[in-house]
Amino acid sequence: MKIFHGTIEIAGQMGILSGEQKKRGHLAAGYNIFHSYLGYKDHLVNTNPDEIQKTHKHIVNFFDQFHFHYATSLLPDYQDLEIIKHKGKKMIMHHWGNDIRFHDRARVHNPYVYTGDSPANEVIHHRLTQISRYVDEAIVQDYEVYAYAQPYYKKVHVVPISIDLTPIVPFYPKNDVKRPLILHAPTNPEFKGTMAIEAAIQELQKSYSFEYRRIQHLNHEEAIRLYREADLIVDQIRCGSYGLLSVEAMALGKPVIAYIRNDIVAQFPSQLPIMNANPDNVLTAIQSFLENPALRVERGLQGREYAEKYHAKEVVVDRLEQIYDNLPS
Incomplete structure (x- = not known):
C-alpha cells in the first residue's frame, strides 16, 4: 500500500505512523508544511504549501491511501478531495483537537477549557462541511475530540496517540529522593494551565522540599532527555484530556x-494511571505525590504498562490497518 500522510505534523504522529507502516512493507510518507522548534523530521518530507500544490497531481496519482491530518489537504478549499474521490482512492481525516474544538461546545462540559488556538466556530463548521462532502470517515485521539467530529462524518474512529517505545527506556522514580523534581512542559501555557500549576507549585514550596522546572522551546529530543530526570510530570489541566506529554x-x-x-x-x-486534576485541585494532586513517594513509583510502573498496551505504535497501526481495509473508495 502507498500511504500519504499530510499536511501538518502534530506531536510527531505522522512520522511515527509512517515509520511503522514502512516497517510493515508499505510505502508511507508524511508531507509536513508546519515547522516548529520541536524539530520533527523522522519519516517526513518537510515542505511548504507552494510545493505541495505544485506536485499535487503526482501525489494524487502515486498514493492510494490518503490519511489527512488536522483538517488539511493538498489544495486550498479542499479541491483535491473531489479529485481523489473520483479516482476511487481511499481517504480519511485525522482531527487532533484545536482544528475542530468548537468554542461554545467545549465549555458545556468543561469550565476550564482554553480554545484560543481554535478557529472561529463558523470556520470550523465550513471546513468540516467541505471535508465531509468527500471524506466519509474520520479519526480522533479520544472522546474529548469525538463529539466535535461525530455530527459531520458517517463514522468516527477513536485511535489513541501513538508512540515509538523502542528507544524509550523507562526511568522509574525512586522512593528515597530527597528533593523530587517536578516538570511541566507547555507548548502553550494558556492551553496547558501553566499559571494555575505554577501558583500551586509556589504555594507548595513553602512547605515541601522539591525542585520545579518549566521545559520550553527545546526540540523534541532535548525535551525527552530532560523528562528522564523527573519524579513527577504535570501535563495539561484545562483541556479535558491528556496529550503527547502524558x-x-x-x-x-x-x-x-x-x-x-x-x-x-x-x-x-x-x-x-493519570492523576486527574484541574486548576481548582492541582495543588492537592501534586501534594499527594510529594507526600507519598511509593505512589510515584506505583503510578510510574502502571504508566509504562499502559503506554505499552494502548499507545505503542504497533498497537495503533494494527488498528489503522483495520480502518484502512474497511474504508469506502
Whole structure:
C-alpha cells in the first residue's frame, strides 16, 4: 500500500505512523508544511504549501491511501478531495483537537477549557462541511475530540496517540529522593494551565522540599532527555484530556497529572494511571505525590504498562490497518 500522510505534523504522529507502516512493507510518507522548534523530521518530507500544490497531481496519482491530518489537504478549499474521490482512492481525516474544538461546545462540559488556538466556530463548521462532502470517515485521539467530529462524518474512529517505545527506556522514580523534581512542559501555557500549576507549585514550596522546572522551546529530543530526570510530570489541566506529554511521561515510567473531563473518564480504559486534576485541585494532586513517594513509583510502573498496551505504535497501526481495509473508495 502507498500511504500519504499530510499536511501538518502534530506531536510527531505522522512520522511515527509512517515509520511503522514502512516497517510493515508499505510505502508511507508524511508531507509536513508546519515547522516548529520541536524539530520533527523522522519519516517526513518537510515542505511548504507552494510545493505541495505544485506536485499535487503526482501525489494524487502515486498514493492510494490518503490519511489527512488536522483538517488539511493538498489544495486550498479542499479541491483535491473531489479529485481523489473520483479516482476511487481511499481517504480519511485525522482531527487532533484545536482544528475542530468548537468554542461554545467545549465549555458545556468543561469550565476550564482554553480554545484560543481554535478557529472561529463558523470556520470550523465550513471546513468540516467541505471535508465531509468527500471524506466519509474520520479519526480522533479520544472522546474529548469525538463529539466535535461525530455530527459531520458517517463514522468516527477513536485511535489513541501513538508512540515509538523502542528507544524509550523507562526511568522509574525512586522512593528515597530527597528533593523530587517536578516538570511541566507547555507548548502553550494558556492551553496547558501553566499559571494555575505554577501558583500551586509556589504555594507548595513553602512547605515541601522539591525542585520545579518549566521545559520550553527545546526540540523534541532535548525535551525527552530532560523528562528522564523527573519524579513527577504535570501535563495539561484545562483541556479535558491528556496529550503527547502524558504519553511520553508514562512511557518513561513517570507519574502524570492531567485533567480528564468527568463525563468522559469512563470512556478510557480503567487502568489509566493519570492523576486527574484541574486548576481548582492541582495543588492537592501534586501534594499527594510529594507526600507519598511509593505512589510515584506505583503510578510510574502502571504508566509504562499502559503506554505499552494502548499507545505503542504497533498497537495503533494494527488498528489503522483495520480502518484502512474497511474504508469506502
